[in-house]
Amino acid sequence: MDVQTDAGVDAALWGLEAAFVAYPAPRTLAGCPHCHGEVLVATADPLTLALALGNTLGTLEDLRALTPWLLRRALTDDRVDLRTVLGRIAETWADWGDLERDAVRDVADAVWSALLDTHPDAPEGATAVAMLDGLGALGDPPERLLAIWEYKEIASADHHLAELVVDAFYGARVDDAVLAWAHAAPQRERLERARDRDRRERWAGTLAAACDLLD
Structure with a gap:
């Protein structure tokens, strides 16, 4: 970074x-x-x-x-x-x-x-899964980081959320508390709004896939 x-x-x-x-x-x-x-x-x-x-x-x-x-x-x-x-x-x-x-x-x-604040497909960009794993080394529960994520109502944060849902489905290691949060109703609704908003963006497929996985 x-x-x-x-x-x-x-x-x-x-x-x-x-x-x-x-x-x-x-x-x-x-x-x-x-x-x-x-x-x-x-x-x-x-x-x-x-x-x-x-x-x-x-x-x-x-x-x-x-x-x-x-x-x-x-x-x-x-x-x-x-x-x-x-x-x-x-x-x-x-x-x-x-x-x-x-x-x-x-x-x-x-x-x-x-x-x-950065889209996960940016050059040399990290994923939310990787960053959560790295920051988790401190031993703190993830709630503080999830609260920041909830506050970040922007396209890049939505894109990270969609990517985490997809990555977890394909076997990426995600903390149980983070996974439960990602599958909760507020995050499902957030991704649905992002899917409708960004349907013409290059990451629209990731948003649609995440919504399908959460149905």
Whole structure:
């Protein structure tokens, strides 16, 4: 995701930096001499950091301090994925303050909102199924994300909903709570309205297929 072109994601990332200002990021990390040795953060592979921080590289406090760095890389660097970073955060954030945890959730919400603002057939676009799986690594229930989806009464969000219904039918892994929400009457009615509204758009077939599956 190009965070420079989405004001909400960019603002959430800066808010994350502010929330972690009391935890300055280290420039170097001490690691297992047989695995890493000393690592310079500025030139380190972000996937290695996400997987090894607090284990064979650095400490859990280093992971906490580097959370803004890791999340920014997860959104801008193809070498590391968001689910990996959020999963590592969730393993260690039980002792963090509300300020830090809420700042991480704000980034997750902003990324989700940005996804819903973009049609899923956009170049390099993610699907709702994939993004929900990635954000689910935090361990939070999906209701907060579903509330954002309900608020987004726009064509791209409707298109994502239709695609999720179709993907789930063909075996994509979808949380039971999300699937129940997608099959509830308000979402069925929403998709029917979108089908009628967008019957001339290139994604009309996906909307029609989702409506058929929900009948």
